[in-house]
Amino acid sequence: MLVAWTEFLKNTESEKVRILEMRSIIIKDKVIALNKTKEEFRKMRGYY
Numbered sequence: 001m002l003v004a005w006t007e008f009l010k011n012t013e014s015e016k017v018r019i020l021e022m023r024s025i026i027i028k029d030k031v032i033a034l035n036k037t038k039e040e041f042r043k044m045r046g047y048y
Helices: 002-010 013-045
Strands: none
Touching: none
């Protein structure tokens, strides 16, 4: 983890912004997928 952080800090500011934007997109996609799974589980269990 420390190595990854050190490598990240070596990047230019614009590269850091791009990396953080991509990470944000990935996290949003994961949250959407988890919410869909949660909804499907509730439907399957008859909560809706």
